[in-house]
Amino acid sequence: xxxxxxxxxxxxxxxxxxxxxxxxxxxxxxxxxxxxxxxxxxxxxxxxxxxxxxxxxxxxxxxxxxxxxxxxxxxxxxxxxxxxxxxxxxxxxxxxxxxxxxxxxxxxxxxxxxxxxxxxxxxxxxxxxxxxxxxxxxxxxxxxxxxxxxxxxxxxxxxxxxxxxxxxxxxxxxxxxxx
Amino acid sequence: xxxxxxxxxxxxxxxxxxxxxxxxxxxxxxxxxxxxxxxxxxxxxxxxxxxxxxxxxxxxxxxxxxxxxxxxxxxxxxxxxxxxxxxxxxxxxxxxxxxxxxxxxxxxxxxxxxxxxxxxxxxxxxxxxxxxxxxxxxxxxxxxxxxxxxxxxxxxxxxxxxxxxxxxxxxxxxxxxxx
DNA sequence: AGCTACATGTAACGAGTTACATGATTAT
DNA sequence: ATAATCATGTAACTCGTTACATGTAGCT
Numbered sequence: 001x002x003x004x005x006x007x008x009x010x011x012x013x014x015x016x017x018x019x020x021x022x023x024x025x026x027x028x029x030x031x032x033x034x035x036x037x038x039x040x041x042x043x044x045x046x047x048x049x050x051x052x053x054x055x056x057x058x059x060x061x062x063x064x065x066x067x068x069x070x071x072x073x074x075x076x077x078x079x080x081x082x083x084x085x086x087x088x089x090x091x092x093x094x095x096x097x098x099x100x101x102x103x104x105x106x107x108x109x110x111x112x113x114x115x116x117x118x119x120x121x122x123x124x125x126x127x128x129x130x131x132x133x134x135x136x137x138x139x140x141x142x143x144x145x146x147x148x149x150x151x152x153x154x155x156x157x158x159x160x161x162x163x164x165x166x167x168x169x170x171x172x173x174x175x176x177x178x179x
Numbered sequence: 180x181x182x183x184x185x186x187x188x189x190x191x192x193x194x195x196x197x198x199x200x201x202x203x204x205x206x207x208x209x210x211x212x213x214x215x216x217x218x219x220x221x222x223x224x225x226x227x228x229x230x231x232x233x234x235x236x237x238x239x240x241x242x243x244x245x246x247x248x249x250x251x252x253x254x255x256x257x258x259x260x261x262x263x264x265x266x267x268x269x270x271x272x273x274x275x276x277x278x279x280x281x282x283x284x285x286x287x288x289x290x291x292x293x294x295x296x297x298x299x300x301x302x303x304x305x306x307x308x309x310x311x312x313x314x315x316x317x318x319x320x321x322x323x324x325x326x327x328x329x330x331x332x333x334x335x336x337x338x339x340x341x342x343x344x345x346x347x348x349x350x351x352x353x354x355x356x357x358x
Numbered sequence: 359a360g361c362t363a364c365a366t367g368t369a370a371c372g373a374g375t376t377a378c379a380t381g382a383t384t385a386t
Numbered sequence: 387a388t389a390a391t392c393a394t395g396t397a398a399c400t401c402g403t404t405a406c407a408t409g410t411a412g413c414t
Contacts, residue, residue, distance in 0.1 A: 001372085001373090002272065002274050002277065002373095003373075003374090005274075005277060006277045009277055009280065009281035009284075012281070012284065013281070017393075017394095018393080018394075018395095019392070019393050019394080029277075029280070031271065031276075032271050032272070032273045032276035032277065032280075033271070033272055033273070033276070033277060034270035034271065034272065034374095035374085036374075036375070036376090037393095037394095037395095038374090038375080038376085038395085038396095039373080039374065039375085041394070041395065041396095042373095042395095042396095043373095045395090060392095060393085061382095062381090062382050062383065062392095063381085063382060063383080063392060063393060063394095064380090064381080064382090064392080064393040064394045064395090065393085065394085066392090066393070066394090067393090067394080076284070079281065079284065080284055080285055083278045083281060083282075083284065083285050083289070083290075084285060084289055086293060086296055087274040087275055087278065087293070088274075088300075089273075089275075089297070089300060089301070089343075090271075090272055090273050090274065091213035091402095092210065092211050092212070092213065092269075092339070093181065093211070093212055093213065093269055094211045094212070094268075094269050094335075095181050095184075095266040095267075095269065096266055096268075097210075097211035097212070097332045097335060098181060098184060098185045098188055098208075098211065098212060099262045099266065100328050100331055100332060101188065101208070101211075101328050101329060101332050102188035102191070102192070102258065102262060102328075103262075103324075103328050104324050104325050104328065105188075105191065105255070105258065105259055105262065106259055106262050106263060110262070110263055111262075114265060114266070117265055118268070121267075121268060122268070140353070141353075141356070145282075145283050146283050148353060148354070149279050149280050149281075149282050149283065150280060152279055152349070152350050152353065152354075153276045153279055153280050155346065155349060155350075156273075156276060156346050159342050159345065159346055160271070160342065163338050163339065163342045164268075166338065167334065167335050167338050170331070170334060171331050171334075174319070174320075174327060174331065175327070175331075177320065180400085180401090181401095182401075182402090196365075196366095197365080197366075197367095198364070198365050198366080213402095214402085215402075215403070215404090216365095216366090216367095217367085217368090217402090217403080217404085218401080218402060218403085220366070220367065221367095221401095222401095224367090239364095239365085240410095241364095241409090241410050241411065242364060242365060242366095242409085242410060242411080243364080243365040243366050243367090243408085243409080243410090244365080244366085245364095245365070245366090246365090246366080270374095359414100360413105360414090361412100361413080361414085362411100362412085362413080362414105363410105363411085363412085363413100364409100364410080364411080364412105365408100365409095365410100366407100366408085366409100367406105367407080367408090368405105368406080368407080369404100369405085369406080369407105370403105370404085370405085370406100371402100371403080371404080371405100372401100372402080372403075372404095373400100373401080373402075373403095374399100374400080374401075374402095375398100375399080375400075375401095376397100376398085376399080376400100377396105377397085377398085377399100378395105378396080378397080378398100379394100379395080379396080379397105380393100380394085380395090381392100381393095381394100382391105382392085382393100383390100383391080383392075384389100384390085384391075384392095385388105385389085385390075385391090386387100386388085386389080386390095
């Protein structure tokens, strides 16, 4: 259900095409929502069927026509209703932790390598978020509400990555000790 | 793919029935893997089809027969192969953050209430993990490797919940200021 | 009398992934 | 020449959720 609402929220903010939506997701919402192009196209078609969004077709030359989607009044109502109901935490499913738990079945060094690799992935992602924070969250308290909200999601991303890095360090320290 | 491997890992550790597996997941692996009973039964049937596990039927009286599943040699090989390949971080999808980002569409107080509610959920979960840590992670460095690995997953859970609580505090502070 | 625990499963649906298809434009 | 970007979509498949079905035993 939530992908539909994420799209409605994005379109309420600024109408755009499926292609552009997909890029906006990757750039602005990457730290808390991920969706493939295919998923977005399918969901847009469904939302249009249900009358929650409408499309305006922009003919283009040499390229496929562009379909700009707009949220309808019904769409906005549905979105507000969804925001107003309580939501539950997303259940966690993390491959790496399954591997750590079953780690005694393989050579220790393999797990350590994996942990180090993950540490680097999170370091990388962290630096992306920090750069975004520098660009868009200066003087947080003076920014308009919408920017403050965006920065809060970024802060969540930063905390998330930081926490992963710290845990990797902890795990690496403990497991390399017992070798 | 990962549910299959999570099950293989659990069965390698200790053979058991689908019913018991489901309970073990909830108790021991809750902080990083969640699966419904139905999902587990379906996956077990599939794994049996593929010869990665075998079932021994324990007839019972007054109750449905119990099927105890064991990992086969092939099953263990598949598991080790999976552990040995690098894994990617799970993509994040978090309803609450979508709501925060679109928060300007509803009264501020609604978002604040939601944040406070989430904070409590994470506080609750945190205390569960801390209790488990107290019971099973004393003298960590002297424990057998398998226990250390379990405690590492617990530590991840504790960090995760702690981080959420801190973020909720931060978000509540920022958003109640601008009222 | 009604709830929880035990123990298994089927069926339908919703959400996410992967592969395939098309075809022009622009940059290296 | 080749890759990336623009722009849309279909189809098949896997994974996760929800509802339904069955039936005993024990507790309150």
